[in-house]
Amino acid sequence: MAEKESKAFDPATKSVDPATVEMIKKAQAAGVETIWDRADKMKPCPIGAEGACCRICSQGPCRVPPVKKAKEGEEQKKQAVGLCGATAETIVARNFARMVCGGAAAHNDHSRGVAKLFKEVAHGKAPGYKIKDIRKLKQLARDYDVPLTEGEGDDKKSRSTEVIAQELADKILVEFGQQDGELVFAAKRPPKKRIELWRNLGVMPRGCDIEIVELMHRTHMGVDQEYHNILKQCTRTAISDGWGGSMISTDLQDVLFGCPVPVSGEINLGVLKEDHVNIIIHGHEPVLPEMIYVASQEPEIVQYAQNKGAKGVQLAGMCCSANELLMRHGIPTAGNYLQQELAIITGAVDAMVVDVQCEMQSLANVAKCYHTKLITTDPRARIEGETMHIPMDEHHAIEIARQIVREAIDNFPNRRAPVLIPDIKYPTVVGFSYETIQYLLGGSIRGSYYTLNDNIIGGRVRGVAGVVGCNNCRTPHDSAHLAMTKELLKNDVIVLVTGCSAMAAGKEGLLTPEAAVKYCGPGLAEVCETVGIPPVLHMGSCVDNSRILMAATACVKAGGLGSDISDLPAAGAAPEWMSEKAISIGHYFVSSGVYTVFGGSFPTTGSALFTDYLFRGLEEELGGMWDLELDPVLAAKKMIAHIDKKRAALGIDK
Numbered sequence: 001m002a003e004k005e006s007k008a009f010d011p012a013t014k015s016v017d018p019a020t021v022e023m024i025k026k027a028q029a030a031g032v033e034t035i036w037d038r039a040d041k042m043k044p045c046p047i048g049a050e051g052a053c054c055r056i057c058s059q060g061p062c063r064v065p066p067v068k069k070a071k072e073g074e075e076q077k078k079q080a081v082g083l084c085g086a087t088a089e090t091i092v093a094r095n096f097a098r099m100v101c102g103g104a105a106a107h108n109d110h111s112r113g114v115a116k117l118f119k120e121v122a123h124g125k126a127p128g129y130k131i132k133d134i135r136k137l138k139q140l141a142r143d144y145d146v147p148l149t150e151g152e153g154d155d156k157k158s159r160s161t162e163v164i165a166q167e168l169a170d171k172i173l174v175e176f177g178q179q180d181g182e183l184v185f186a187a188k189r190p191p192k193k194r195i196e197l198w199r200n201l202g203v204m205p206r207g208c209d210i211e212i213v214e215l216m217h218r219t220h221m222g223v224d225q226e227y228h229n230i231l232k233q234c235t236r237t238a239i240s241d242g243w244g245g246s247m248i249s250t251d252l253q254d255v256l257f258g259c260p261v262p263v264s265g266e267i268n269l270g271v272l273k274e275d276h277v278n279i280i281i282h283g284h285e286p287v288l289p290e291m292i293y294v295a296s297q298e299p300e301i302v303q304y305a306q307n308k309g310a311k312g313v314q315l316a317g318m319c320c321s322a323n324e325l326l327m328r329h330g331i332p333t334a335g336n337y338l339q340q341e342l343a344i345i346t347g348a349v350d351a352m353v354v355d356v357q358c359e360m361q362s363l364a365n366v367a368k369c370y371h372t373k374l375i376t377t378d379p380r381a382r383i384e385g386e387t388m389h390i391p392m393d394e395h396h397a398i399e400i401a402r403q404i405v406r407e408a409i410d411n412f413p414n415r416r417a418p419v420l421i422p423d424i425k426y427p428t429v430v431g432f433s434y435e436t437i438q439y440l441l442g443g444s445i446r447g448s449y450y451t452l453n454d455n456i457i458g459g460r461v462r463g464v465a466g467v468v469g470c471n472n473c474r475t476p477h478d479s480a481h482l483a484m485t486k487e488l489l490k491n492d493v494i495v496l497v498t499g500c501s502a503m504a505a506g507k508e509g510l511l512t513p514e515a516a517v518k519y520c521g522p523g524l525a526e527v528c529e530t531v532g533i534p535p536v537l538h539m540g541s542c543v544d545n546s547r548i549l550m551a552a553t554a555c556v557k558a559g560g561l562g563s564d565i566s567d568l569p570a571a572g573a574a575p576e577w578m579s580e581k582a583i584s585i586g587h588y589f590v591s592s593g594v595y596t597v598f599g600g601s602f603p604t605t606g607s608a609l610f611t612d613y614l615f616r617g618l619e620e621e622l623g624g625m626w627d628l629e630l631d632p633v634l635a636a637k638k639m640i641a642h643i644d645k646k647r648a649a650l651g652i653d654k
């Protein structure tokens with residue numbers, strides 16, 4: 001590794017997180033390329049960024065950028081169409097739809113894996129795993145009409161957990177390939193009015209896979225060429241993600257690994273320990289990480305680490321795997337999406353273990369500059385240049401987990417670069433499943449969302465905002481999440497977070513009860529102080545955005561705030577979004593009736609007509625709509641304006 005000074009950019013302009021800035025400086029000093037170097041060299045193609053480039057057949061690519069309005073005296077240029085005649089609206093709608101497909105596929109495929117594990121556990125074929133949350137299992141059984149008892153009269157008796165789980169697993173797995181009918185959660189869990197709306201619009205999803213396949217077909221060359229009609233199937237697909245695959249993942253993960261309850265933890269690169277074997281768990285699916293957590297605590301493993309000169313084994317999470325581990329076990333979080341390369345650059349990571357989603361291919365090159373072993377664990381997600389591939393098999397998960405931890409321990413004596421771990425970390429309180437919020441905000445008497453609603457109606461809490469989603473290297477890391485969240489808190493809007501946004505909040509100290517006094521308006525501060533909760537509630541990983549849907553539904557069902565999610569004084573945002581998953585998530589929030597504002601850029605601006613349909617037209621149809629606002633504080637103000645509009649409609653204006 002050549003020690004050369006590279007001053008292509010000022011690290012302080014790339015992140016508001018001092019640990020990140022410190023590590024970018026270390027990378028520059030060592031000549032190790034990071035995402036910011038590549039971003040400086042590669043500017044985005046403006047036509048592609050607007051979604052106005054069609055690549056779905058080989059006669060193009062056809063570019064149909066928007067045409068500027070002619071000045072007086074000039075001849076108006078005509079809007080180009082593709083070689084097949086596809087208009088900008090069709091091209092942009094198809095590209096948007098395929099992003100929804102990509103995101104929904106990621107979540108639904110994640111979900112399928114969890115459902116298959118659940119079936120194996122139910123049949124006693126996955127040693128090491130067990131059903132941990134019986135209450136939630138029974139709730140799911142009721143949703144899926146799986147009887148909890150058998151026999152009649154005096155012979156009536158409870159069915160065993162295993163039998164219930166086996167029948168439930170079969171019913172859930174059927175939903176992935178289901179061709180007709182309705183997805184159970186989508187047809188049972190939202191407010192009645194929303195369910196009827198979806199049925200009337202013809203967007204109630206039939207199954208998890210069919211909607212994606214049909215949308216891919218409809219966006220093939222020469223099929224669906226009417227943008228309203230394309231968007232209709234897009235809506236159905238997105239609902240199959242939020243109220244299907246994502247919700248199934250969340251609920252089954254709770255059944256298998258435990259429903260999160262408040263737990264304290266720590267966050268940022270400072271959680272790594274120089275004298276420990278450091279293992280970063282990066283990705284999304286908690287199935288293997290749960291076993292790595294168990295293996296890392298076994299006395300023989302700890303002894304093995306000590307024999308190699310380490311004091312112990314330090315696990316730390318990254319991206320959504322971090323959220324899963326933090327929420328359930330208090331395992332510290334090393335960082336969010338843009339910190340993955342930087343964790344290795346500390347020189348202290350002995351193994352980075354990855355599964356699926358949000359893993360940069362560059363990890364392989366960065367790992368080679370250090371001693372870090374990059375271990376891929378999912379046959380669906382290999383990385384060229386990986387150190388090793390140890391495929392997960394749920395029938396032997398604990399052995400595989402032990403092998404991975406031992407690989408990391410064996411690597412501890414190989415550290416060669418100077419180790420520099422930023423001395424920066426923050427305490428967090430996390431684990432706010434919607435059940436926990438119900439308990440905490442409902443108090444012991446009513447035990448429901450009534451009290452949250454009372455506080456909203458009384459004006460102490462102005463409204464609720466979900467601030468979720470990724471980092472994006474085109475936006476200074478974490479800056480938009482934090483500016484938006486602080487503006488909302490100042491205005492008494494309680495904030496629910498997931499994904500990388502949750503980690504940004506944690507690194508700023510917003511996930512602590514103390515943040516209430518420092519950042520909140522008087523009403524929200526009073527509520528948080530009384531209950532003893534942070535004003536920003538960490539609800540989990542990306543699939544756990546389904547928890548936000550359930551919290552919103554619980555607010556509606558508790559009464560006093562209208563009869564549908566679209567009546568709530570609530571809004572959503574992803575100010576630093578970058579992945580297709582974010583588009584699918586955004587669209588299922590819009591489809592559920594939520595005003596949803598994204599930052600950075602929006603992939604449909606190549607067609608003013610289609611964008612106007614998303615930003616304004618959808619409100620009439622779905623009660624929710626999209627928006628784009630580059631300034632995160634202005635975006636927060638727009639969310640507050642929407643919240644106030646809903647308050648006025650409910651007659652609960654301050």
Ligand code: MSK
Pocket residue numbers: 284319320336337357358468469470471498499500501541542579581582
């Ligand atoms: S990990 S999808 S960068 S939130 Fe879920 Fe973070 Fe976005 Fe990946």
